[in-house]
Amino acid sequence: MPRHPPNRRARPVTTFGAVSCVAVILLGAGVAGRQDDANRGRQVFDDAGCATCHGPSAKGGTAPELVGTDRPYPDFLRVVREGIGEMEAQADGDVPDEQLSIIYEWLVQSSSNRIASDGATDTP
Numbered sequence: 001m002p003r004h005p006p007n008r009r010a011r012p013v014t015t016f017g018a019v020s021c022v023a024v025i026l027l028g029a030g031v032a033g034r035q036d037d038a039n040r041g042r043q044v045f046d047d048a049g050c051a052t053c054h055g056p057s058a059k060g061g062t063a064p065e066l067v068g069t070d071r072p073y074p075d076f077l078r079v080v081r082e083g084i085g086e087m088e089a090q091a092d093g094d095v096p097d098e099q100l101s102i103i104y105e106w107l108v109q110s111s112s113n114r115i116a117s118d119g120a121t122d123t124p
Helices: 015-047 073-082 097-109
Strands: none
Touching: 015 097, 073 097
16 A cells, blocks of 8 residues: 655745745736836827827927926816917817826826837836
8 A cells, every 4th residue: 555645734934935925026016017007108198199299209299298297287287278389278078187197197207218219118
């Protein structure tokens, strides 16, 4: 009759080991989350038609560069809604506030050096 090894209890995971695993998972998720946010912001920017004038990477075109803006959100929202210079006012029905918020976050978190010429963002 074959002999089976005696049952051994699993060793408890140390607190340090458990915390380390959780930290690695959260850090990975954070980087992936920021990349997803950046991709989403850029996509919303494109879908809203902003790239037509401000360039595909928001670095400027026939309209000014927006990437890395330090304009406060209320001012950004006012300019979009009321228009400025040659920029026509954009109604909430055309570009909802939720989309403008996503675009704004992408612009603020981006900088000219982090957005490649093809529009892809680098991971920080």
